[in-house]
Amino acid sequence: MANWRSLVGRRGSGPAGIDGDVLAGAPDWLWPFWAERQLDPESPAFVPGGELPALVNVTHRNWTLVGNLASPRTGIVDPRGLVSPWPGGWSLDWWIGAEDRWHLPSREAAVRQSLVGDVPVVQTALRIPGGDAVHRVYGLPASVGGPFGELVVVEVENQSPVPVAVAFALRPANPVGLAAVRRIELQEDRLLVDGHPALLLPRPPAGVAGSKFEDGDVVHRVTAGQAGPGSLHVDDPDGLGQVALVYPLPHRTTVRVALPLEHDRRTRHGSPALPGIDLAALPAPADVSRGWQAQLRRGLRLELPDPRLQSAVEANRGFLLLFHRGGDVSPAPWRGEDVSFREAAPMVVTLDRFGFHTEAAEVLRARPWRSPGRDSGRLRTWEGHAGGLWAIAEHHRLTGDGALLGELIPAVREGVRLLAGHHVVADLPYEQGFWCVRGLVDGAWLLRLAGDGPAADEAEAAAAQLRDAITASLERGAARLGRVAMPAAPSRGLDAGMVGSLVACDPLGLLPADDAWVTGTLDALREAFCLGDAFYEALLHRGLSPSLTFRIAACELEAGDLRAWRRLRRMLDAATSTFTWPEAVHPRLGGGCAGDGHHGGAAAGFLGLVRRALVRETPGGGLALVTIFPPEWAGQPLEVHDAPTAQGRISYALRWHGDRPALLWQCERPGVSLTAPGLDRSFSTTEPAGEALLAPYRARIPIPVQDAGSA
Secondary structure: OOOHHHHOOOOOOOOOOEEHHHHHHOOOOOOOHHHHHHOOOOOOOOOOOOOOOEEOOOOOOOOEEEEOOOOOOEEEEOOOOOEEOOOOOOEEEEEEEOOOOEEOOOOOOOEEEEEOOOOOOEEEEEEEOOEEEEEEEEEEOHHHHHHHOOEEEEEEEEOOOOOEEEEEEEEOEOOOOEOOEOEEEEOOOEEEEOOEEEEEOOOOOOEEEEEOHHHOOOHHHHHOOOOEOOOOEEEOOOOEOEEEEEEEEOOOOEEEEEEEOOOOOOOOOOOOOOOOOOHHHOOOHHHHHHHHHHHOOOOOEEEOOOHHHHHHHHHHHHHHHHHEOOOOEOOOOOOOOOOOHHHHHHHHHHHHHOOOHHHHHHHHHHOHHHOOOOOOOHHHHHHHHHHHHHHHHHHHHHHOOHHHHHHHHHHHHHHHHHHHOOOOOOOOOHHHHHHHHHHHHHHHHHHHHOOOHHHHHHHHHHHHHHHHHHHHHHHHHHHHHOOOOOOOOOOOOOOHHHHHHHHHOOOOOOOOOOOHHHHHHHHHHHHHOEEOOEEEEOOOOOEEOHHHHHHHHHHHHHOOOOHHHHHHHHHHHHOOOOOOOOOEEOOOOOOEEEOOOOOHHHHHHHHHHHHHHHOEEOOOOOEEOOOOOOHHHOOOOEEEEEEOOOOOOEEEEEEEEOOEEEEEEEEOOOOOOEEEOOOEEEEEEOOOEEEEEOOOOOOOOOOOOOOHHHO
């Protein structure tokens, strides 16, 4: 193999990513996992430079959130254990000096990553002679971190029978691109970066090495055995300072460091230094995992026949709580920009549908939709209010929380008043139009509950007027296009953006799954914009979209279409080993290629689809307990506990007598119509509790798998 690092040439300079001047002057540097592959011309992930000013991650944009439920702050861990404590900042790498050589995770093949106990505790195992070096990352609240606030803890365990060395390396890069590091100072029990406490240490390291850009990468000093005891101060005007702190790690022992998550805590000259903390006394990964599992014993709980699906559900229940940030929730906390509450509203509803009512109420009470973010345009404001009204209504349907509704009625009136004055239809994207209709419908329902009949009547009239205008616009578009389908907007053709119009079916429920507008749109999307069972987002991110694939699947599931299950399985296969999804997946490499590397919208879409497959409210006010049932589950038990629904909580279990499934159920309210269309279409009951032996299970005729190349 050629020494590809010697082939890297000048690519110009740029404000983001890894700058071309850096590449020209540092061809032998150690880069993060993604950059190592994008720079290697012999790698399938190689990205030619062309005229691009900078190298950014477009092939392995994957990471996993870590944090705690008491703080809105989160850190991320990349697939090789690189830890970044805040967006756009530096990262902490780890290198293992074994008896044969130094092992650098971003370049090693024998690296495996997983979750400890299916909760946000990330474990990365690196194979070394005689065993593994195991790296674990988890978050702790400010009550534990003391003067440093919330912490991300990193520990490394030597599971081999021989001693090794571990180097904790502070790097001027992250899972997206380059980061500025100008001044680094080593104190007795901590490392300061640009005046901020960056790394808390268990004791002074046995060896230290620092470097700035013009002196080359510090990794070469470490691997050459040149890291020795002493003080350390790095001042790099180029902003590419790095250090490595080396600790001996005897066999079967562990060393631990911690990263404060608060970026604004500083140690200034003349100010008292922050006291240290005892890292050995911090909770261990197993303790944190058990704490997470205790938190997740509330709400909707599932016991599924598929172990991988079970782990994915458990992991994403925990991640959903991490995306919740007190009075806000964000689908893309590391995207680096504000998002409309309309994007976040489905996550609030998913919190409610999985029984995390306290967290959902906290967001609704804070009313984040009133702040449109950096885009203060009127459309974004309308979207935020529409999402807020829908989320409030869904919360009330699932909880009956009259006290919260009383608090929020002024916000409901404000949102209805804004949406009722919204008459722009000619160029309005249909997705936004449907959101506004849903907001007015739900606003009217909430106002009527509050006893304000006249205001409710006005909201209903405005919703009907807007809906009629959208229908007339769609009909004109169908005549123009020669096909019954919903484009993205009145002036658009049938491009990939029409997937947004499916919100009319899911999640908003304005159109049933068998409506001609929905089925026509689904057919058009399947014909031109699906690669196999995944939706290809061709306009913005240019990659497979997990969240939009889940949206298509949700519409199919409403109709009992088994293609919904195929799409879920396809996306489960596309998940990382920690059960996360990026905003967009590279069609060939399978890594993240755009947007946030751990996307909350995808997590909510996945959880919502699984919940809908097992417990679904029907248009007539009943509950479908099993809408679709995959043939591979036949003969295996299934349990659903405390599923919140608009008809009260429901639990049920499935047992088998030969080829006949036995359904045992308990519903909180009497008189609710229960069906199980995925198992026995003839079954129906209104009994609040009971047991029924269903008809022999016969798997539905499988749908032929579409070849990805023909999509």
